[in-house]
Amino acid sequence: MRFTKVYIFFALLVMIVMVACNHKSDKKTGQEQGQAVAKPDTTPVTLKGLYSFAPGAKTFQACGKQTEFWVADSSAQLELQYAQVITFEQHGDPVYVEVEGRKIKSAKGGEGAAYDSTLIVKKLLKLTKEIPVDCK
Numbered sequence: 001m002r003f004t005k006v007y008i009f010f011a012l013l014v015m016i017v018m019v020a021c022n023h024k025s026d027k028k029t030g031q032e033q034g035q036a037v038a039k040p041d042t043t044p045v046t047l048k049g050l051y052s053f054a055p056g057a058k059t060f061q062a063c064g065k066q067t068e069f070w071v072a073d074s075s076a077q078l079e080l081q082y083a084q085v086i087t088f089e090q091h092g093d094p095v096y097v098e099v100e101g102r103k104i105k106s107a108k109g110g111e112g113a114a115y116d117s118t119l120i121v122k123k124l125l126k127l128t129k130e131i132p133v134d135c136k
Contacts, residue, residue, distance in 0.1 A: 046098065053083075077124040
């Protein structure tokens with residue numbers, strides 16, 4: 001009698017494990033099922049506009065647009081070159097930049113949460129104090 005109970009317990013345990021493993025293999029991604037799966041666009045684009053840096057505010061505004069973006073500088077050059085052309089007393093003044101990067105939706109928490117989108121700068125192409133007339 002005792003051997004039968006142990007045998008039934010292990011048989012049930014094996015069946016549960018088999019069903020659980022089989023359940024995971026049934027879940028296929030859309031691509032495995034022949035459906036196209038949309039991937040986020042990671043191709044950098046060239047953007048021209050005004051960049052400002054001040055304590056607690058790193059923003060970019062594209063030429064001719066009103067929308068400001070929070071800036072995340074993965075190139076590690078933007079803030080460095082900004083500091084070389086703008087004196088400490090002028091921090092917060094805009095400079096003209098041309099960058100390669102991509103826009104993403106801002107995270108709900110953290111530094112850029114006050115902005116709808118974040119510009120991730122991959123490469124700094126140009127930074128100058130002279131702002132072109134068509135970019136104000």
